[in-house]
Amino acid sequence: MEFEPFKIKVVEPIPITTKEYRLKKLEEAHYNLFLLRSDDITIDLLTDSGTGAMSSKQWSALFDGDEAYAGSRSYFKFEEVVQKITGFKHVIPTHQGRAAERIVFSILGGKGKLIPSNTHFDTTRANIEFTGAQAFDFPSPISFRTDEIADFKGNMDLERLEDFLRSHSREEIPLVMMTVTNNSGGGQPVSMENIRRTSELAKKYGIPFFIDCCRFAENAYFIKMREPGYADKNVMEIAHEMFSYADGCLMSAKKDGLSNTGGFIATNLDELARRARDLLIITEGFVTYGGLARRDLETLAVGLLEALDEKYLEYRINQVRFLGNKLVEKDVPILLPIGGHAIYLDAKRFAPHIPPEQFPGQSIACEIYIQGGVRTVEIGSLMFGKDGDGQRELRPPFELVRLAIPRRVYTNNHLQYVADVVGEVYRNRDKLRGMKITYQTQFLRHFTAHLEYI
Numbered sequence: 001m002e003f004e005p006f007k008i009k010v011v012e013p014i015p016i017t018t019k020e021y022r023l024k025k026l027e028e029a030h031y032n033l034f035l036l037r038s039d040d041i042t043i044d045l046l047t048d049s050g051t052g053a054m055s056s057k058q059w060s061a062l063f064d065g066d067e068a069y070a071g072s073r074s075y076f077k078f079e080e081v082v083q084k085i086t087g088f089k090h091v092i093p094t095h096q097g098r099a100a101e102r103i104v105f106s107i108l109g110g111k112g113k114l115i116p117s118n119t120h121f122d123t124t125r126a127n128i129e130f131t132g133a134q135a136f137d138f139p140s141p142i143s144f145r146t147d148e149i150a151d152f153k154g155n156m157d158l159e160r161l162e163d164f165l166r167s168h169s170r171e172e173i174p175l176v177m178m179t180v181t182n183n184s185g186g187g188q189p190v191s192m193e194n195i196r197r198t199s200e201l202a203k204k205y206g207i208p209f210f211i212d213c214c215r216f217a218e219n220a221y222f223i224k225m226r227e228p229g230y231a232d233k234n235v236m237e238i239a240h241e242m243f244s245y246a247d248g249c250l251m252s253a254k255k256d257g258l259s260n261t262g263g264f265i266a267t268n269l270d271e272l273a274r275r276a277r278d279l280l281i282i283t284e285g286f287v288t289y290g291g292l293a294r295r296d297l298e299t300l301a302v303g304l305l306e307a308l309d310e311k312y313l314e315y316r317i318n319q320v321r322f323l324g325n326k327l328v329e330k331d332v333p334i335l336l337p338i339g340g341h342a343i344y345l346d347a348k349r350f351a352p353h354i355p356p357e358q359f360p361g362q363s364i365a366c367e368i369y370i371q372g373g374v375r376t377v378e379i380g381s382l383m384f385g386k387d388g389d390g391q392r393e394l395r396p397p398f399e400l401v402r403l404a405i406p407r408r409v410y411t412n413n414h415l416q417y418v419a420d421v422v423g424e425v426y427r428n429r430d431k432l433r434g435m436k437i438t439y440q441t442q443f444l445r446h447f448t449a450h451l452e453y454i
């Protein structure tokens with residue numbers, strides 16, 4: 001696909017600012033890009049979560065929302081689509097992914113519980129640790145070699161997982177999880193074989209297996225492109241097979257739901273679903289809306305299917321690759337191969353003169369903003385450098401800066417500009433300075449921390 005498989009119906013001007021202005025704004029935001037106003041950002045690559053553009057079909061579905069408190073027609077449309085894709089019996093809507101996480105881990109988590117995954121996303125880890133349980137990551141060893149090309153670098157390390165399952169009791173491990181694509185591990189896909197074998201291991205030890213499926217459509221597309229035996233299957237069939245190995249899933253529909261908000265729990269486990277619905281009613285809302293406006297369920301019912309449109313997926317994956325290739329041409333060190341929803345700058349190679357404890361990724365992200373008004377996000381010692389008790393500093397394996405691409409929002413011209421900005425920062429990388437934290441919270445500190453240059 002050489003061009004976007006859509007035309008533009010509505011436009012939104014983007015702010016163009018000066019470097020002096022951005023310097024001032026960043027200082028006011030304590031060098032934390034989460035604390036900037038979006039009015040001061042030219043290209044916003046902070047996240048691909050809830051930042052996509054809806055289609056005309058979704059906007060018209062929105063008008064058809066049935067705002068009934070209970071038994072809304074919109075819920076049943078949504079339920080039918082989720083069941084069609086996942087095959088799971090119970091479909092429980094939530095206002096976003098972390099609400100699904102909070103509900104499931106309040107039931108399955110708690111002190112003494114251990115929950116393994118290929119790599120837990122930050123909110124998943126926080127929700128697990130918040131209940132007193134512990135989260136464990138077993139990414140495949142190749143994922144640590146950031147310049148090595150492989151098809152499925154998001155995979156679970158099955159040996160380490162089996163060792164882990166063998167050395168703990170079933171009572172200790174309430175759940176095995178798998179994140180597709182592996183967001184924190186670089187947006188890398190997980191193979192069908194790895195999903196199947198993880199599922200077999202979980203079954204062997206009698207433990208339920210859940211998929212954190214925020215980017216299930218992008219993952220399915222990678223399986224189609226890369227895994228032997230899947231080239232002739234359509235992505236709906238592939239997605240269906242992925243879910244067939246699991247007992248349930250947690251979804252942030254702000255990603256491959258192509259909507260601005262929403263999430264769900266879907267599962268075949270009756271007792272878990274019953275308890276989840278009880279909790280849903282206490283904090284999210286009734287079981288047929290779960291904290292969403294019913295019209296949001298309409299946009300999800302359409303968006304989840306649009307995300308499985310292969311022309312769309314081809315465009316989506318190609319656009320991310322376009323930005324990645326432009327950066328590679330400029331010798332900028334990025335995670336390879338290029339993942340599904342984002343480009344990750346390898347801060348350890350980008351700014352080797354800044355040690356991890358001085359947040360090289362954050363320093364790069366700040367400079368990219370100053371240089372061109374482009375907002376990115378650090379994924380490294382600032383995001384993950386603290387344990388669940390908030391007491392100890394940890395050293396995560398990566399120091400990355402993520403450039404997440406919102407779905408159907410920017411054109412390749414925008415991304416060419418981003419590549420030029422990042423290239424300029426890279427050319428002047430010797431001038432990048434280390435940073436220190438001057439204020440932080442116990443959980444998810446990166447959202448609110450204050451920093452300054454050393």
Ligand SMILES: *Cc1c(COP(=O)(O)O)cnc(C)c1O
Binds near residue numbers: 097180
């Ligand atoms: C975004 C995300 C979540 C959390 O979802 P929210 O909708 O942001 O609450 C969980 N897991 C993964 C892999 C994600 O990308």
